Amino acid sequence: MDAAMSSYAVSGLNISQSNTSKFRHKFSLRACELPCRSSLCSNANGRTFHNSHLDLPIQNRNLVGKTFCAAEAWIHPLSSTESHSHVEEEKVGVLLLNLGGPETLHDVQPFLYNLFADPDIIRLPRLFRFLQRPLAKLISTLRAPKSKEGYASIGGGSPLRKITDEQADALKLALEAKKVAANVYVAMRYWHPFTEEAIKQDKINKLVVLPLYPQYSISTTGSSVRVLQDLFREDKILSRLPVAIIQSWYQRGGYVKSMADLIEKELQNFASTEEVMIFFSAHGVPVTYVRDAGDPYKDQMEDCIYLIMQELKARGINNDHKLAYQSRVGPVQWLKPYTDEVLVDLGKQGVKSLLAVPVSFVSEHIETLEEIDMEYKELALESGIENWGRVPALGCTSTFITDLADAVIEAMPSASAMTTSTTDGSFNQDPVGYAIKMLLGSFLAFVVLLAFPAFKNQIV
Numbered sequence: 001m002d003a004a005m006s007s008y009a010v011s012g013l014n015i016s017q018s019n020t021s022k023f024r025h026k027f028s029l030r031a032c033e034l035p036c037r038s039s040l041c042s043n044a045n046g047r048t049f050h051n052s053h054l055d056l057p058i059q060n061r062n063l064v065g066k067t068f069c070a071a072e073a074w075i076h077p078l079s080s081t082e083s084h085s086h087v088e089e090e091k092v093g094v095l096l097l098n099l100g101g102p103e104t105l106h107d108v109q110p111f112l113y114n115l116f117a118d119p120d121i122i123r124l125p126r127l128f129r130f131l132q133r134p135l136a137k138l139i140s141t142l143r144a145p146k147s148k149e150g151y152a153s154i155g156g157g158s159p160l161r162k163i164t165d166e167q168a169d170a171l172k173l174a175l176e177a178k179k180v181a182a183n184v185y186v187a188m189r190y191w192h193p194f195t196e197e198a199i200k201q202d203k204i205n206k207l208v209v210l211p212l213y214p215q216y217s218i219s220t221t222g223s224s225v226r227v228l229q230d231l232f233r234e235d236k237i238l239s240r241l242p243v244a245i246i247q248s249w250y251q252r253g254g255y256v257k258s259m260a261d262l263i264e265k266e267l268q269n270f271a272s273t274e275e276v277m278i279f280f281s282a283h284g285v286p287v288t289y290v291r292d293a294g295d296p297y298k299d300q301m302e303d304c305i306y307l308i309m310q311e312l313k314a315r316g317i318n319n320d321h322k323l324a325y326q327s328r329v330g331p332v333q334w335l336k337p338y339t340d341e342v343l344v345d346l347g348k349q350g351v352k353s354l355l356a357v358p359v360s361f362v363s364e365h366i367e368t369l370e371e372i373d374m375e376y377k378e379l380a381l382e383s384g385i386e387n388w389g390r391v392p393a394l395g396c397t398s399t400f401i402t403d404l405a406d407a408v409i410e411a412m413p414s415a416s417a418m419t420t421s422t423t424d425g426s427f428n429q430d431p432v433g434y435a436i437k438m439l440l441g442s443f444l445a446f447v448v449l450l451a452f453p454a455f456k457n458q459i460v
């Protein structure tokens with residue numbers, strides 16, 4: 001787990017002025033040794049300095065770890081209007097990382113291309129990396145019609161950008177209520193605003209990176225952090241910006257309680273509350289991520305479910321529960337059990353009432369609105385389940401946003417300057433070689449698809 005995370009350390013950073021704070025108050029910046037109370041975070045050198053402490057009760061689980069904070073004074077040159085008055089103030093930036101989604105049907109194929117071109121999504125052996133982009137082009141083109149249908153059925157695009165912007169605004173207000181002036185920025189991995197768009201000139205002197213994924217996966221938080229790392233690497237000045245990265249936060253008491261609140265509320269809609277099966281449905285990842293690459297996602301997901309169920313038990317709610325994984329893509333094996341198969345089995349076993357709980361994401365998105373609310377609901381009803389309910393995503397629930405604000409504040413003392421890493425600059429270094437690889441790769445990708453039609457069927 002640590003190996004997987006430490007290889008996704010971040011470098012230096014500079015941020016865009018998308019949102020200016022009204023409250024600029026002064027902090028004295030100094031080297032300090034303070035406890036970092038985020039559940040699992042690393043400083044900018046990518047060191048994970050504490051873990052989930054699974055044996056602690058919920059209310060104590062956040063109070064772990066220590067790190068050394070080496071915050072520095074202003075790194076960026078000040079503009080002429082600001083240069084005299086604000087030299088010593090602390091200006092915190094919070095960077096929310098999220099996946100992004102197509103805003104129109106026209107965006108679907110290029111969005112899918114960006115996703116499949118990510119080497120953390122399709123993990124090819126080094127020798128075959130030159131196939132990445134041609135394969136991405138091919139798979140995105142083949143999958144786009146099906147994806148478009150899905151996005152069309154939820155209104156013609158993903159709601160992710162709007163919801164994430166709302167969460168950013170709510171987080172800024174929650175931080176202000178706690179007397180912390182911060183600019184909150186949004187960086188999407190596969191659609192606008194891309195990380196590159198978020199990372200522009202702004203005058204912050206400390207950054208907290210907060211992925212909006214409760215559990216860490218190489219394919220989500222890991223991938224977004226790697227992109228940041230590549231962006232910071234180039235800039236010597238920015239690489240000195242103190243940065244703290246919150247790697248995962250599913251074990252925070254505030255998150256667990258907010259999830260339990262939603263479940264408790266939704267259970268009230270059933271006639272016989274005790275008979276309802278609480279059915280957690282998490283986005284899957286290919287098995288190889290966990291087995292071979294050390295992705296902690298499965299362990300963290302199971303721990304997360306355990307914590308939510310413990311919280312419900314403490315409230316006298318003792319319903320049965322089940323965890324399954326949804327949204328698999330492609331011909332490889334994904335984490336099991338699969339949501340669709342479990343729903344059929346539960347129906348056969350005589351389960352009559354089921355409450356679906358999306359658990360790997362904190363916004364509504366295509367996989368809640370289309371896959372769960374439409375596909376899985378229909379399958380469940382066909383399989384004999386009579387009463388269906390679904391817990392909404394956390395969105396801007398105030399207890400949840402307040403807890404995220406606490407996570408940011410607790411992570412701030414651990415911010416430290418970054419180290420650098422290498423990146424794949426193949427195009428810039430050798431455009432001719434790059435073009436040859438693209439051509440050869442496209443040809444090979446077509447051959448693979450012609451030779452293995454079953455592969456194509458798995459993608460679309």
Ligand SMILES: C=CC1=C(C)c2cc3[nH]c(cc4nc(cc5[nH]c(cc1n2)c(C)c5CCC(=O)O)C(CCC(=O)O)=C4C)c(C)c3C=C
Nearest residue numbers: 100101102121147158217219220283285329360361365366
């Ligand atoms: C924790 C959440 C997520 C993990 C882990 C994850 C891994 C992962 N996803 C794909 C392929 C696709 N994901 C798609 C959409 C999508 N994925 C997540 C979250 C996780 N993905 C979200 C929230 C969304 C929806 C975004 C939106 O627009 O609302 C899609 C596109 C939709 C579709 O065509 O089904 C694909 C494809 C892989 C391969 C993967 C792990 C390797």
Ligand SMILES: [Fe+2]
Nearest residue numbers: 099283284327
């Ligand atoms: Fe996904």
